[in-house]
Amino acid sequence: MKCRRAKQLVFDFLDGTLAESDRVNLEKHLNECSTCETFTSQMARSLDLVHRAPLEAPSENFNWNVRLQLARERNAFHDAIAAQKEVFKSWNMHFALSAVATFALILASGYLLWTSGIILKPDVPAEVTYQRPATTIQNLASVPNETSTDESTTRYRGDLPDMQWPVSSGESGFLGRPGYRGAINEEVPPLSTIIMGPDSLVPFIMKSYYMQFRVRSLQQQVEQLQSYLRECESGTSSVKP
Amino acid sequence: MDPDSLKERARLRSLTDEELMLEVQRGSNVSFDILVDRYKVRLLNYLFRLIGDRDEAEEIAQEAFVKAFIHSGKYKTIAKFSTWLYTIATNLVRNRIRAKSRAPQFLHLWDRGKDGSTESKPIDLVDPGKEPDEEINDLELSMIINQAIQRIPAKYRMSFVLREINQLSYEEIAAVTGLKLGTVRSRINRARNYFRKIVEPLLERGIDF
Structure with a gap:
């Protein structure tokens, strides 16, 4: 060996x-x-x-120290969870805010692109203008009652006489509606024009409000006239025409 | 303490380590206390002989128990509790050694020999100052053994301590250190050789240990 x-x-x-x-x-x-x-x-x-190495004895508070450390770890864990929750909360807030901001940005940029004619070029001849028929007493008077059975001529109370969208000139019109003659390479108008110009949203909203008001007042006028005519027919009117 | 909880404690004390760990997983803190009682001496002595600093050893032992409790949910009964605990402690020691090796070292300059190594030199620092055949006390013996073990190269020391101080089987040491069985065997034998060479001068002098 x-x-x-x-x-x-x-x-x-x-x-x-x-x-x-x-x-x-x-x-x-x-x-x-x-x-x-x-x-x-x-x-x-x-x-x-x-x-034969003698065994070292652990200190008397060994178990207690272990428990103490465990308690510390547990507290640290709970603190970390709480901190995480806080972060999440604020993160949620940031997320919501940034979502709103992004949405607004997309809306604004889309609107800018639209109005500047880059993304949509409407194919509408500029010469088309609409004439609003004259609203006369005769026109209104020809509106029959609800009881009329003639389908083709039936008009209901509250119906308006034929009216067209008011177009002032070839230059106006919102969102590329009649009157727009923009080109793709058209210069982008200044911001003030975009916000307050004839093509912008602000006059449009104002216009639509005005139209609503106008329509309502016309409806009221029509109703008044109709009731007056009915009274005249039945001879109950106290007002002489 | 009421008789019921005493009875419960007695019942828990009769359980094996693995059964106690199952109790810990069910939320029994008393079971964990019993496990700490069972293993604190063994773990402390393993760590003390491994790193040579009693206070640091106790600190790491406590940390190992804390880690064991926190991660008790991950413990599977297929592994022995003792192996699992030793593995946790061993990893903690490894982390500390790594952290220390990154930190600048100054004190080692005084310890170094001419070749720059402090390891596997014959023991000469502690001279018990005893005449041959004179008995030395436990503290002196502990110090001598400690110094001798610290001179075994770090690579071999872990397996050696687990084998000779904690009397773990080769298979358990392989599980704790993550080494192959053959590697464990050869490392332990090399460490034994180093240890023999280190303590030889003292043994030659015929001091009665």
């Missing part, structure tokens, strides 16, 4: 895992080789020394 192999077996012997046949061979070698014999005795003694 070689010394190298013998030293390997010594470790197995110290571990208590040496096979019986190997043990006999090892003993034989140790009897013959003084180096290996010394090695074995030294190894056994040094390992015996380390096995």
